[in-house]
Amino acid sequence: MKFNEHNNPTNPDYPRGYIYSQWKDYKKKIGKYCLIPNEIKQYLPLLTGPELNLYMFYAINADNTYGNSFYSVKTIAQELSVSTKTINNWNNTLVDLGLITHDIPLNHKSALAQLLPLTSFIARPDIGNLDRTRHQLVNAAKYKKTNELYLVIFHKGDKATPLKFTIYLRDGPSTKKDDQVEKAQEDDKVSKLANRDTTSEIEGPKWLMAALEEPNYVLSETDKKIIKNTDIPWQNHGSGQVAWIEHSGYFTLLIKNNAENENDDARLLDTLYSFATDEQVLHFKQNYRHCKIRA
Structure with missing residues (x-):
């Protein structure tokens, strides 16, 4: 039994x-x-x-x-x-x-x-500790800044929450053993983390992410008008239903959140993973041109 x-x-x-x-x-x-x-x-x-x-x-x-x-x-x-x-x-x-x-x-x-953190996480310091958090991520914990991501999350009832994240990444854990690293790489003193097999199911994530949320971020008045006066062309994506705008030189992702828990950090972290680098954003823009809101 x-x-x-x-x-x-x-x-x-x-x-x-x-x-x-x-x-x-x-x-x-x-x-x-x-x-x-x-x-x-x-x-x-x-x-x-x-x-x-x-x-x-x-x-x-x-x-x-x-x-x-x-x-x-x-x-x-x-x-x-x-x-x-x-x-x-x-x-x-x-x-x-x-x-x-x-x-x-x-x-x-x-x-x-x-x-040091062993998983990806979302950091939400108050405005007084923002610079301290940035400094420790880069100088102490050796994260590398990769992107700034602007989001607008639409909750039930059309409530919209604007967010701004600075994305930092560092290598995730690897199960590579010392004797598996090629001699040439050993001579160059390449970190064991750089030789991870990212296709292995027994390994941890390729990257560990620190998503630093900007306190008190608000949308520009122009962006508010663009979104408010547009029939948003939602399209399905791994992050849910999405659309996007590009205004004043920056990319803003719009997400329709139909989750029961509006404050689902695990789901938000998955979304941030999908847009953690400029290359990922460019790939998304090339494949989802039809869901862009045009100013």
Whole structure:
């Protein structure tokens, strides 16, 4: 007989793992609990040595808000009973895979290790933290800016929400092993991430995206008039029903959102993936010329 993994077959009133959930709630309450993202499993084939121990050390000791920890290489080596050279090698591996950033500030013995996002996400900083977010994406986390995308999402009842996103990308995880990288590539010190087999179903996404939403973005008055006074020529697309305009030199995608949940970030992220680069936008414009709204 099959039963739900959360149920206790001998007594359904007491789910299996109930005592664990109580312990977890207690640990979270006193601030001594860390969560390891499920997506770390995509990196496990690349962590062929005990480098995972170092990632676990950083995850356990990082502050839960910013993912930062401050330990010298010497201290970590003592904690994990290895040499400082080994810790340096492990740090290089974790940095190369995009799991952390690692910097030693001038005149400091301790190093700053920062955990990095393991999935794509939408960042919505307030206006006061917009520049800080941009700076950390590019300079600390090594994302590359690829596009700016303007959207207008039409919800039920013809309510329209204008959005502006700056799209940043970095390489996703790869399951390529060191011995699978060609000798010529090894000589050029090409990152393992650059040699990923993007057709493999067991790999993670080719790109990790950070979609930075511009706070308080509004449509221009001209664009409002164009949209309001036009019978929009909706066409089917992977993102739903779409149309587009191009005004003042920028491309604006119109999307009819018939989803029950109007704030579906997963669906929005899928849409942003489809328009993350100038090449993708150009391809779309070439194939959907007939649904453009002409000013």
